[in-house]
Amino acid sequence: MSAATLDVARIQADFPILKRQVHGKRLVYLDSASSSQKPIQVLDAMDRVYRESYANVHRGVYTIAEETTAAYEAARGKVAKLLGAASAKEIVFTKNITEAINLVAYSWARANLRAGDAIVVTEMEHHANVVPWHILAAERGVELRWIPLTPDYQLDTTKLDDLLDGAKLLAVTAASNVLGTINDLRQLADAAHAAGARVLVDGAQAVPHFPVDVQAWDADFVGFTAHKMLGPSGIGGLWARPELLEEMPPFLGGGEMIREVTKEGFLPNEVPWKFEAGTMPIAEAIGLGAAVDYLSALGLDAVRAHEKSLTKYALDRLTDRFGDRLRIDGPRDIEVRGGTISMVLEGIHAHDVAQVVDEEGVCVRASHHCAKPLMRVLEVPATVRASLYVYNDEADVDALVEALSKAEQFFAI
């Protein structure tokens, strides 16, 4: 174990919702891969915006407008630092990562891809990193190619060079929201760049959980979403290489994204505001800034160390208790995986499992997790997913194991 780890009891005290009970039981929240809970520091930061210093940003010369603008732009700077960006101007705010990926699809990809070009995606992508490319493929006659999985749920890169031959973009997740797999992005980016393709990274499940450095990845675009990283819903964003942001046409048109508008046309604003049309989610951006402060204070290395040891504990306990009756869809090696654990309990549908464990206060997700192509590869309609985060501890894992046992007894044939 590394020296830096988390004081989970102290962290739990920061999350008001964890004091809640459901069905008379302690709330055991194991669905952070879907959306995380929020610490009081984030709630307070957002509350303060509205109570003390709220105005629209970039528009007023009065004091509170300047204060709000400064806080909004400070949040951008915090995100830039977290991601290892060279400048805050490389961060564009969007409403979530879905919008960030669509921004790349509508702006960069439509300016750069034409019929016959290829986009390479992987079998473990979330729909957010599939459907925008399907739309583009249908519209432009672009070909979608798929990197398959190995039997131990990692990307099978044996045919990577063939797949990348003639590709303009590799769109890949840094970490799977179903399998927990963490991908070796540098290797993928090097191969893509050697083939002349750009690299878009879905960072939704990475940025909240381990140190991310967009330079070390050598990525071209990286998306993130605040609600999975202790921040509010309604805000996310895109990091991109500054030269790409400069040459990309605007995505949404309207106020704030312009420098000049006449009857004849318009001149776009500078990067990154060129991509921030209309009034943005102001309090949410400031809440995201507070979430980044919180995560940075914990230290992403310590977050990763905590999740690794808790994931190992969970995998061991689940295997001890259920053996072959529980299939875990994801790598066993905790070095290449995060704390997202997808399970199929023999003979019991995921919805039934989730319903029974809810009775015990345990929140897990039962679904296709917006990764239907992956579900087809796994040959299941849905899995039960438990996902671990900074506020989870061994008692939560124990509660999960007991609740799953109840589900097994309940549906015993």
Place this chain on the structure above:
Amino acid sequence: MPGLEDLYREIILDHYRAPRNRGELPVPPAHRVEGFNPLCGDEVILYLELDDGVVTDVRTAGQGCSISQASTSMMSAAVKGRSVSEARRIIDAFLALMHTHETHLEGTPDSATGNGDGSAADDVRLGDLAALQGVVKFPVRIKCATLAWYTLLQGFDEAGA
């Protein structure tokens, strides 16, 4: 707060563990119809043998959660041997029991059969099917319970029955 016993009544678990009328029928003469819930991946396949306005045989296949599987089994038992018009009244009554709000929003009238006056639902005795009423307290599971029934309606419509 509704509890598990409201949802998983003993009779439901019984149909889930020992589903009635599982299997297939040769097509034709039987009609095959498929229903799918894209949200959870549940799938119901019905084989319907219709003879002179009577549901002479029903077989079911597919996969899904206990609620969707039990509801499929109970439905097959409820309509087998009945006339199509009786079966349509049972469907009406069952869907009314589920009072599926989205049904109304999607514009399907209460009388999904189009050959009854809706109030007919009141006279139908649902028997065991009433055990599924607890599902209404778990709104996300209503679709699980109604899947087989909409599939049956679709089967009747496709067969022109």
